[in-house]
Amino acid sequence: MTDGGPSGAPGLAVPRGQSWRADVLLAAQALARPVPEAQGGATSDLSVDEVLLLHSIGWEPVDLVFGSSVASTPPAAWGWGQGEIVVASESWDIAFRGALHRLVGECARVDGFGVVGVQIDTEIERLHTDVELVGTAVRPIAKAGQKVAQQLGRPFASDLSARDYALLVQTGWRPVGLAFGASFVNVPRRSVSTTISQKGQNVELTNFTEAMYTAREAAMSRLQDSAVSMDAGGIVDVSISEGPMVFARHAIGFTAWGTAIVPGPEGHRHLEPKMVLPLDDLQVTFQATALRQQGGEVES
C-alpha cells in the first residue's frame, strides 16, 4: 500500500505519487456512478492519519459519542474557611462521573469496544460544575458486530489520541478507562500579626503552599484510587490543572485525569525504535525586508 522512508510525522510512510493518482482516478470513477441513497451512516472525529493507524492495528472507528453532566455547587462552598471544600470536590466528581457514564453508555450502544481521543472540557463555576466529553467509539475490525461484554466486560474510555492508542497497543498494553480526581481547598487567612510581620517582605506564603499540597495530595489520591478500582496497572498521559478559582481567589483547585492502562496477556513488548538521521539541508529563511537594510543579511 505504501512505500518510501519515514516522513516528518513519526511512524508514517510517504506514499508514491503514482499510487495516489491511480487512487484518485478510481475514486472519480466511483463518484461518477449514481449510488442509491441509504439511511444513516457512521460518524467520526478522527483524522485520516488516525484512521490509517487504527486500521494498521486492526481497529476501526464506529461512531462519534459524547457524555455531558452538570452538577450543582452551593454558594456557601466558596466562603472563607479551612481545609478541603468537600462539596465542591463532590460536585466535580458527580459531574465527571455522570459524563463518563453517559459516554461509555453511548459507546456500548453502538457496539464499540472503547472510546479514544476523548476531549475533556470542564468548567468550574461558582454555582455549578460542567463536564463535557467527546470522543470516537472504536472496535476491532475482525470483531465487528460482537458485543463488547464478550471481550472486555465494559467499554473503555481514553483521552489518548488514536495515534497514541495505536502506539500503546504496540507496546503490549491496553487502556481500561479514564482515571480522575479533584480537590478544592481553602487557603486559610493569615493572622493579623503574621500579615503585619510579612508586609513588604519577600517571603513564602506558607498558607498558599500548604493549601496547594493538600489539594494536590487529595486529588492525586482520588486519581489513583479510581485507577485501582478499575484494576489498572498504571495511569499514562496525566493532565493536571491547578490554581485559584477566578471567582474565589482564596480557594485552590487541583484537577487531574489520565488513561488507566493494564498490560495485555503477553506483557510488555519493547518497541525498539529505529534511529534516523535526516539528510535535509538546514532551512534557509529569507527575509525580504533585510534587503532594504545595509548589508542585507540572510538569516539561516
Add this chain to the structure above:
Amino acid sequence: MTGVTPPPASGAVGPADAGLPEAAERRLQSDAFSSHLTIPDFGACLNMGLRPVGLVQGFCTMQWAWYGAGSPYLRGLNPWAPSNQYRGIYSESYQCPHAIYTYSNEHRTWGQNYEQPWVEEAWTQGYGAAFERMVTEAVDLGAHGVIGISHRIHHLSDTPVTEFHLLGTAVVVEGGPAPSGGRPWTTFLSGQRLGKLFEAGFAPVSVAAALSSVRVWAYCVTEFLMEGGTASWVTQYSGRQMGQTQWTYGPREVEQVSSAHMAARDLVRRAVRNQLGGDTLHGASIDMVKRELGSGDSVIECTLFGTRVRRFKDFDPMAPPTPTVRLS
C-alpha cells in the same frame, strides 16, 4: 451527491437562484486559475492529478428574528402555544415534586427542554445557500470537485445578523470522468491529507454540516440547583425505595440541564447522519455554545462539521508503522 441542503421552504433568493453575477462569470472565464492552496497543498494536488481551476466562494447573510414575547411567532413565551410550525423531535417535560406544599405564582411548577427547529432551519438555510452558491461557481468552471473548503460564520457588528462565507478551490481530475449528475464533490481536506484519504480507500462525497438548538425552561428543582441549592426532594427511581421521594443534601447532578446538553449533541449528530445517505462522516468537528439566560434557563447550540466519505476500494490496511527516533 447532496451536501448541506437548505430547507425546501427556505425562500432563498439571490445568486443561488439567479445564477452567477456577470462580473463573477467574466472572472471565472479567465485563462489563469486562482486558488487558496498553500504551496505544499498545491504540489500534493498536482501529484494526485488534481488540477486547480478556480477559487470559488459563496456568501449568505441571515437576520435572526426575536422569538420571545411580542414576536409574531410567539415562540419561547409558551412552549405549548398552538402553532402550525414543525416542533422538532426532542421535547422533555419536568414536573414540580412539591405538590404537598402551597406555593406562590413565582414557583416554577413546570419545566421543559425542547428543540428549536426554527433556529436550526434558519442556520441550515444560511449555510446551505452559501454552500450552494460556492458549488454553482464550481459547476460553471466545469470542476469535478472542490477541495480545502473553509468557512467563516460570524455576527456582523452587534446586530442579530449572521454572515456565512464559504470558500474552496475547484479542481478537475485529470483524465477522470465527471461526477454523477455533474455536481462536484466537496471536502474540507486538501493536499497531503486528501491524498491519504484517497489512499485509505475513501472518496470525498460532500461537506456535511448542521446546527442544533435546545431551549431549557427550568422548573423549580433546576432553578434551585443552578442557583447553588444543595438540599431538595429527590424521587428514587431504583432500589428498595423506588418511587419514594426523600429529602437529600449535598451537590447533585442537574438532570434537566445535563439532559439538554446530551440532547443538543444527539440532535446535531442525527441531522448530520441524515445527510450521509449510508456513507461515513470523517474528521468531525463538534462545538457547543451555551447561553445562560438566568435562573437555570439557557439555550444550548451545537454545530457539527465533517466530510462525508465513501469507500471506493477494498479495505487494505498498511503494516503497523515503524517507530523512529530522530537524531539531530
